[in-house]
Amino acid sequence: MTAMNSAGADLKRLYYQMLRIRRVEQAIAERYQQQEMRCPTHLCIGEEAIAVGVSAHLTTQDKVFSNHRGHGHYLAKGGDLRRLLAELYGFAEGCCGGRGGSMHLTDLAAGFIASTPIVGGTVPLAGGYAWAEQMKKSGAAQGCASVAGGRTPWMEEVERSRRPEPRTPEATNVVVIFFGDGCFEEGVMHETMNFAALKKLPLLFVCENNQYSVMTPLAGRQPERDIYKIAAAHGLQAVSGDGNNVEQVYALAQTAVANARTGQGPQFLELHTHRWPEHCGPNEDDELGYRSPGELADWKLRCPLLQTRQALLDKRLSDESELTAMEASLADEIEQAFQWALRGSRPSIDSMGLHLYA
Amino acid sequence: MRDVTVMSYGEAIREALDDGLAQYPEMILIGEGVPDPKTIFATTQGLREKYGAERVLDMPLAENGMTGICIGAALAGMRPVLVHQRIDFALLSVDQLVNNAAKWRYMFDGQQQVPLVIRVIVGRGWGQGPQHSQSLQAMFAQVPGLKVVMPTTAGDAYHFMLDAIADNNPVLYIEHRWLHHIQGEVDKNSSRTALTGAALLRQGGDITLAAFSHMSIEALKAATVLAKHGVDAEVVDMRCLTPLDVDSVSRSISKTGLLLVADCAPETASMAHKLLSELFQSHGQHLRQPPRLIAYPNHPVPTSHFMANHYYPGAEEIAAAVLEMLGKQSLKQIVTMELQSDLAKDLPDRSFAGPF
Numbered sequence: 001m002t003a004m005n006s007a008g009a010d011l012k013r014l015y016y017q018m019l020r021i022r023r024v025e026q027a028i029a030e031r032y033q034q035q036e037m038r039c040p041t042h043l044c045i046g047e048e049a050i051a052v053g054v055s056a057h058l059t060t061q062d063k064v065f066s067n068h069r070g071h072g073h074y075l076a077k078g079g080d081l082r083r084l085l086a087e088l089y090g091f092a093e094g095c096c097g098g099r100g101g102s103m104h105l106t107d108l109a110a111g112f113i114a115s116t117p118i119v120g121g122t123v124p125l126a127g128g129y130a131w132a133e134q135m136k137k138s139g140a141a142q143g144c145a146s147v148a149g150g151r152t153p154w155m156e157e158v159e160r161s162r163r164p165e166p167r168t169p170e171a172t173n174v175v176v177i178f179f180g181d182g183c184f185e186e187g188v189m190h191e192t193m194n195f196a197a198l199k200k201l202p203l204l205f206v207c208e209n210n211q212y213s214v215m216t217p218l219a220g221r222q223p224e225r226d227i228y229k230i231a232a233a234h235g236l237q238a239v240s241g242d243g244n245n246v247e248q249v250y251a252l253a254q255t256a257v258a259n260a261r262t263g264q265g266p267q268f269l270e271l272h273t274h275r276w277p278e279h280c281g282p283n284e285d286d287e288l289g290y291r292s293p294g295e296l297a298d299w300k301l302r303c304p305l306l307q308t309r310q311a312l313l314d315k316r317l318s319d320e321s322e323l324t325a326m327e328a329s330l331a332d333e334i335e336q337a338f339q340w341a342l343r344g345s346r347p348s349i350d351s352m353g354l355h356l357y358a
Numbered sequence: 359m360r361d362v363t364v365m366s367y368g369e370a371i372r373e374a375l376d377d378g379l380a381q382y383p384e385m386i387l388i389g390e391g392v393p394d395p396k397t398i399f400a401t402t403q404g405l406r407e408k409y410g411a412e413r414v415l416d417m418p419l420a421e422n423g424m425t426g427i428c429i430g431a432a433l434a435g436m437r438p439v440l441v442h443q444r445i446d447f448a449l450l451s452v453d454q455l456v457n458n459a460a461k462w463r464y465m466f467d468g469q470q471q472v473p474l475v476i477r478v479i480v481g482r483g484w485g486q487g488p489q490h491s492q493s494l495q496a497m498f499a500q501v502p503g504l505k506v507v508m509p510t511t512a513g514d515a516y517h518f519m520l521d522a523i524a525d526n527n528p529v530l531y532i533e534h535r536w537l538h539h540i541q542g543e544v545d546k547n548s549s550r551t552a553l554t555g556a557a558l559l560r561q562g563g564d565i566t567l568a569a570f571s572h573m574s575i576e577a578l579k580a581a582t583v584l585a586k587h588g589v590d591a592e593v594v595d596m597r598c599l600t601p602l603d604v605d606s607v608s609r610s611i612s613k614t615g616l617l618l619v620a621d622c623a624p625e626t627a628s629m630a631h632k633l634l635s636e637l638f639q640s641h642g643q644h645l646r647q648p649p650r651l652i653a654y655p656n657h658p659v660p661t662s663h664f665m666a667n668h669y670y671p672g673a674e675e676i677a678a679a680v681l682e683m684l685g686k687q688s689l690k691q692i693v694t695m696e697l698q699s700d701l702a703k704d705l706p707d708r709s710f711a712g713p714f
Contacts, residue, residue: 097467106466113433114466118457124423125458128430135386135436140412188454191423198418355468356503358526 012318014056014246015308016326018048021072022305023330024081027338028071028088029282037088039101040117044072046244046276049304050208051076053249054176054269057257060111063133063175065126068103069275070115073178078110081333082340091344098347099355119179120186126177127192130203130266133173172202174260179206182213184227190234193266197235200265204256205231207270208243214279215290228270236268243271244304247311274299361547368538370512371401371477374519375439377546379409382437385523387414388428389441389477398441399479399538421450425476429459429528432474437523443714445478445532446489459528460503474528475519480571480622481535482670483704484712487661493623493654495570496632498530499599505529506599507553508571512542514557514597521551529553534572534622535714536706556603558610562590565680566610566617570596570629573620573652579673583696584680587689591680602633608641616683617649620676625653650679667703674698 025043032041044051047069055076058064066073074084080095087094088102096104103117113129116122183189184207196203207227211218231238237259241252249271256267276296278285286296312318365373378385391398393406393416406414417424421442428438442448448455455476463471481490499506505527509518515533522529559574560581569577574595581591592610596602611617617637619630630651637649652671659669674697681690701708 096465096469099465099467104465106469108469114462114470116458116465118453121426121453121457124426124454125430125433127423128427128432129434130430131427132431132434132436135412135431136434138412140410187420188423188426191418191420192427194418194420195423195427356464357505358463358471358473 010056010250011247011308011312011315014052014250015305015312017052017056017076018246018305018308019326020330020333021048021051021075023327023334024075025071027334028085029277031338032282037102038090039088039103040280041088041102041282042069042280043277043282044069044275046299046303047208047210047273048072049246049249049308050206050243050271050273051178053246054178054204054206054253054257056250057253058111058174058176060109061173062111063126063129063173064112065122065129065175065177066105066112066115067119067122067179067183068115068117069180070105070178071102073115074105074107074112077107077112079105079107079112080110081337083107085337085341086344089341089344090347091341092347093341093344097351119183120188123177123179123183123186124188124192126175127196127201127203130175130196130201131199133175134199134201137172171261172263174202174204174257176204176206178208180213181207181209181211181218181227182221184230185221193231193234193236193268196266200263202260202263203266204253204260205236205266205268207268209270209272210275212275212279212290215288217290226270228268231268231270236266237264238268238270240270240272243273244299244302244307246304246308276300359547360545362543362545364541365512365544366538367512367515367533367540367542368399368401370516370542370544371519371533372403372405373544374516374523375402375405376408378439378520378523379405379413382523384435385413385437385439386428386431387439387441388417388424389443390417390419390447391443392416392441398443399535401538402441421447422454425451425454426458428474429454429462429472432472433462433470437473437475439475439477439523441477443479444490445480445494446492448476448478449494455498455504455528455530456501460501463527464503471526472528473526475522475531476528477531477533479533479535481714482572483536483666483706484710484714485661485663485666485704486659486714488658490714491659493621493627495532495599496623496627496629499629499632503528504600505553506532507597508532508534508599509597510537510559510571510574510595511557512540513544513548514551516544516546517548517551518553518597521553524550525553532571536572537575539707539709540575554598554601554603556606557595557597558592558606559595560591560593562592563613564590564616565683566592566594566607566614567620567676567680568594568596568607568610568617568633569620571622573622576672577620577676579697580677580680583673583693584677586696587693589680589684589686589689596629596633599629602629602636604633604636604640607633607637608644611637611641611644615644615646617645618652618676618679618683619649620652620671623653624656625651626656628653647683650683652676652679663704
């Protein structure tokens with residue numbers, strides 16, 4: 001990774017992005033106890049490296065679809081932190097105006113199309129979006145309408161402020177779908193891989209294998225074989241790697257995104273990681289005993305942030321004072337974002353029935 | 359200016375798909391068998407040759423996944439029309455239709471929309487059996503966020519299809535296989551329908567027959583024979599299910615005072631219950647006697663024609679019920695005789711020789 005070795009700026013940026021997601025999730029967990037964020041919330045603490053390492057290769061024109069555990073994917077893609085928090089509080093300023101909550105996020109200006117909580121639900125949507133990008137590129141569907149429905153003035157303002165990066169005319173926009181090992185058991189997963197391979201779609205499948213579906217371990221749900229090899233059998237270019245090593249994720253995603261962008265068909269990454277908190281909610285739940293003894297503790301030793309922090313110090317790419325300043329700057333940003341969100345307005349009851357039909 | 363052509367219902371669908379593909383460069387026509395030699399009962403004939411394999415295409419046998427893929431393409435600005443040769447196959451895609459397509463615009467606060475048409479065909483006759491002939495319109499019409507239409511005439515088949523393609527919402531377009539051969543006038547210059555409203559197919563002052571899809575054809579047949587015997591029935595075609603046009607039926611019963619509802623669905627799965635419930639709540643005072651409901655039995659249709667030929671009520675049952683309501687039982691024998699046909703009961707028309 002020449003870019004990584006040349007300056008270390010990339011590794012520092014990756015660390016910053018991971019730390020930002022971690023601190024946001026921790027701040028949500030802390031304030032969740034106040035009983036004001038009244039929606040099911042699935043935190044991604046422990047899994048930050050995957051969202052960050054993949055999204056580092058995406059432009060705002062590339063699109064991301066996600067799932068119930070989507071805060072990290074949203075933030076890594078550039079989703080607005082303030083509107084995420086306002087959405088958790090159910091305010092009109094939330095990214096879905098309070099209609100979605102934690103499990104339904106969107107920021108079209110950032111290219112984060114959607115997360116939804118029916119496991120597998122967004123997988124074919126990502127495939128369809130990639131198919132449309134391919135058709136637009138080939139000229140099969142010139143003159144496509146915009147994705148937007150009724151845009152709010154807020155959205156337009158943000159879009160004006162975010163200029164898409166210049167791109168070569170040969171390149172195709174890439175679509176990324178994040179999902180877990182449980183989702184790999186869903187039928188639409190395989191239906192989408194089949195179609196993506198058939199049409200050579202510019203689509204990147206990212207499997208965050210954290211070994212648990214809620215509290216049920218992988219061994220109780222799937223036979224012993226590698227998930228990525230099933231994807232390979234569908235005709236995808238598929239590899240696996242350490243999802244807690246952001247440099248490795250970055251390297252694997254760099255190749256995968258470049259392949260998808262240049263017409264080499266759908267790509268598949270199986271990245272091993274572990275969720276630290278309970279499936280849904282702000283707490284840890286190791287006392288329930290569904291994980292093997294010591295399993296969580298072992299994974300915490302392999303914390304993606306700790307590893308990267310150590311690498312930054314070892315390689316003299318940063319120092320304690322810079323990392324302390326980074327923490328302070330993030331604490332300030334997150335505090336201000338919460339203050340902004342908490343100034344939000346209650347959505348009007350009259351608006352409850354709006355937006356069902358165009 | 360009117361620009362009227364007479365064509366069959368099936369031809370009208372083909373014509374609308376052709377015009378849609380010409381008018382909307384973002385339209386895609388996809389489904390199992392769309393470009394195959396039989397071209398969905400000839401309703402997609404010639405379209406692949408005219409518009410190319412990228413826009414008119416077959417698909418893997420993956421109804422739920424492909425529905426999701428079409429929703430994703432719609433989010434990106436395409437206008438997919440997804441065809442199922444039988445509505446029964448669409449049940450595999452209920453997750454994507456109900457959880458995603460129907461709710462997407464709402465749950466993302468109007469920032470995104472799903473311009474998607476799901477075209478489904480209800481089978482009947484020649485042993486279609488329990489899984490090739492279901493009438494599921496009421497189930498789909500219960501889902502907020504979906505639009506459900508059941509055009510009955512060739513003219514509506516054309517305009518509803520073109521309007522469904524133009525619509526920025528997911529539209530379920532239900533066609534009864536036994537309507538495909540029926541000829542009608544198509545006026546391409548008539549205005550857009552907005553996919554709402556019932557249609558008055560026949561005016562009459564003695565009784566209101568509110569009917570759905572193919573049952574509207576049966577109601578018209580009954581009304582034609584009844585008219586020879588001095589009974590003047592009004593036929594209202596309930597062609598749009600979301601919302602049901604209760605006002606049109608109410609206007610009719612305020613004149614006739616009598617109502618018979620005929621649906622092509624098992625009685626418990628019938629939209630007629632919704633229509634009757636809404637009418638009773640707001641316009642019950644118009645009715646001089648309790649309304650009658652004619653629907654299919656509450657079990658699947660068997661395959662054997664020896665049984666299936668007695669499953670479907672039609673013009674004879676409608677006419678008999680009308681005469682009972684009017685106290686003209688003495689006419690039942692002659693009217694029933696005049697409605698009888700020498701056409702085998704499991705065939706839609708004389709040209710049909712199976713297998714589907």
